[in-house]
Amino acid sequence: MTGRSAGYDVLVLGGGVAGCVLAARLSEDPDRTVCVVEAGPDFGRERSGWPKGVLNARALPREEVWERHAPAHRIRARLLGGSSCINGCWNTWGSEADHAEWARLGGPRWTAPAMEPYRLAAVERMGLRRAPEHEFSWWSRSALAAAAEIGFREVDMGTPGGPGYGTPLLNAFDGVRHNAAFAYLEAARSRPNLTVLADAAVDRLDVRDGRVRGVSIEVDGRRETLHADGYLLACGSFGSPAVLMRSGIGPAAHLREVGVRPEVDLPGVGSNLVDQPGVFVPLAPTDELNAALAEKEATGDLYVSRMLVRAASGLCPEGSWDLHLLPVAGPPLFGGLPRGQYEAGISAFVMKPASRGTVRLVSADHTAAPEIDPGFLSDEGGRDLAVLRSGLELVERMAATAALARLAGPARGPRARDLSDRELRARLGTYWHPVGTCAMGAPDDPRAVVDGEGRVRGVSNLRVVDASILPTVPAANTQLPVLAAAEMLADLVREAA
Ligand SMILES: Cc1cc2nc3c(=O)[nH]c(=O)nc-3n(C[C@H](O)[C@H](O)[C@H](O)COP(=O)(O)OP(=O)(O)OC[C@H]3O[C@@H](n4cnc5c(N)ncnc54)[C@H](O)[C@@H]3O)c2cc1C
Known part of the structure; x- marks a missing residue:
């Protein structure tokens, strides 16, 4: 004191x-x-x-x-x-x-x-490391194969490099x-x-x-x-x-x-x-995938994802990437499903949005939460929406690969590409x-x-x-x-x- x-x-x-x-x-x-x-x-x-x-x-x-x-x-x-x-x-x-x-x-x-x-x-102080083999589910391993199948090369996600697929560095050890x-x-x-x-x-x-x-x-x-x-x-x-x-x-x-x-x-x-918005495209897991995920969960090794893809839309400068594709399978992020059933799907995130939002005070009182407008997809030219649609096309291609199609089929409802702008906006999430x-x-x-x-x-x-x-x-x-x-x-x- x-x-x-x-x-x-x-x-x-x-x-x-x-x-x-x-x-x-x-x-x-x-x-x-x-x-x-x-x-x-x-x-x-x-x-x-x-x-x-x-x-x-x-x-x-x-x-x-x-x-x-x-x-x-x-x-x-x-x-x-x-x-x-x-x-x-x-x-x-x-x-x-x-x-x-x-x-x-x-x-x-x-x-x-x-x-x-x-x-x-x-990296050293946080002890960042790659996920050990046993943390990869059947889904995550297949997603790596799916990315290669649609033409991506493997890259190191911890360095600048370029577009490609790979595994992130993690600050988690044995689930902690x-x-x-x-x-x-x-x-x-x-x-x-x-x-x-x-x-x-x-x-x-x-x-x-x-x-x-x-x-x-x-x-x-x-x-x-x-x-x-x-x-x-x-x-x-x-x-x-x-x-x-x-x-x-x-x-x-x-x-x-x-x-x-x-x-x-x-x-x-x-x-x-500026924050990175994204849309999750749900898929319908097969019984075999649900069973494999349940087995993983029983041993404490179920992680919803262990890989991602850095992808470039047509609007992205050469050598860079402006999308993350994130295939996930496991318990839903929010809410729950009956025992033995899981959620599967792939998200596309807009990584370099042009849109801008604001943080404003509602009062001078520090206990009053500020007003936060993320401004998602608000750029005048509609560039962010175009990048998002390009990401959703890649999601569909990835979901249709031999590697992933045997694990999960299309979910009920319209395909992502058929959603109107309004419907896409209603489904927006954030990468935080x-x-x-x-x-x-x-x-x-x-x-x-x-x-x-x-x-x-x-x-x-x-x-x-x-x-x-x-x-x-x-x-x-x-x-x-x-x-x-x-x-x-x-x-x-x-x-x-
Ligand atoms: C749900 C979620 C998932 C995410 N997932 C990932 C991920 O997987 N990978 C990744 O790279 N990034 C992720 N992020 C983002 C990452 O965590 C942030 O980029 C990072 O934490 C930012 O660090 P910061 O120090 O700016 O803010 P923070 O880590 O948020 O720290 C701000 C701190 O300030 C304190 N604070 C705020 N106001 C006051 C006040 N008035 N008085 C005293 N203290 C105050 C808060 O309580 C907090 O502890 C995620 C974020 C969220 C919310």
Whole structure:
């Protein structure tokens, strides 16, 4: 408690994926006092103290989240470890083109070669590995064969490469989800210079004359103000813009509407939300597939998928990919089926959407959830819809291969290609990779919220370090890119001190 009244060198606000990296890396120097503030609980060092659902890597839990019954695109974790505690444990990497986009907006540190050491550091620290053979179901093995049958080559999903099929890197061991709190904080927890403050919600930063003077938090129902020399905001793509806006940093007109006095007019805060939408095409599993899946489930080895395809639509630049095809078979993601029956199908996800959404405050009260409009398929030219339709054609081709057709036939109802635009929109799901709401950009870019080092424009001692600063979404699952970005920015903070 000493630092709590005296202040810290660094306050990390948000104990999710990026927050755990920052807390661990910055407290490596024993002379730097670091406090990480997390709204949700900390279940501690011992695995036995963690909720079973959060540990179970075979399913996506809906516990320890901000809103239990919200639409799928709003799901985000509220506990130390952040969304790594509730996610699919899949780790892939984007294309060279993704990094070129980031480098153009954030500088040369963001190129794929410059980020490589940080990607490797994250892979090592998270213990990422390929799924062992026994975790592949008959379905997953057949899906690998199906991708080859329609002409894809095998690629390494952990490196830029190009289109192709392969297996992701996983942060799960024997069915246990190995989250960022385990990977990054296990050893760091015992350091006397690191404080983990859980169940402590960040309300707002006190910003005056271009500097953060303190942060107002609510802990155990009480108000407290914490102080530090430097503040690192890591509340994620929905949380970070909300904290900034409550602090008077954001689009001035919107802030006035909700009764917040603008301190720094940054129109980009909460704008530019980009997430990857997708459509699941259900198939009808044969009795043989159901029986094989039941057998796998009985031995504890049933995972709904262990492979994916990176595919390019006709609109995708040469050498890159703008689609993920994800064949799954197992218990449904949400809801249940009678014993011995499973869901099978293939999803197509739009990986590089042109559409943009928003995060906006509904009030200045920190307990009020922000309004989140993902803006799916809203781009004027209809490019995202065209990419999605191209993905669904590939899904149909994959489902019709000799390798998969013997495991599952067409489900009842219209074929995906016959669905109207309206019907497709009604079936949209998300890949849960929101980014871009505090986007980095060049000094002359009026939409930029932070620079390539995460520094917030107009506020001298504040950085944002999490998924929200990525200005475009990579053609990948975002956990590994966020881990690598946080590793890189932690290095910069250390150098700057
Ligand atoms: C259901 C789901 C499945 C996913 N599956 C995958 C996958 O398989 N592979 C993959 O690569 N990515 C996946 N992702 C995405 C991945 O988890 C995120 O990209 C990553 O967690 C982003 O890290 P972050 O640090 O930006 O945010 P988070 O990890 O979400 O951390 C933000 C933290 O800040 C805290 N916070 C927010 N507001 C406040 C506040 N006011 N005060 C204090 N603390 C606050 C939150 O409680 C949370 O702990 C998935 C995400 C979800 C939700």
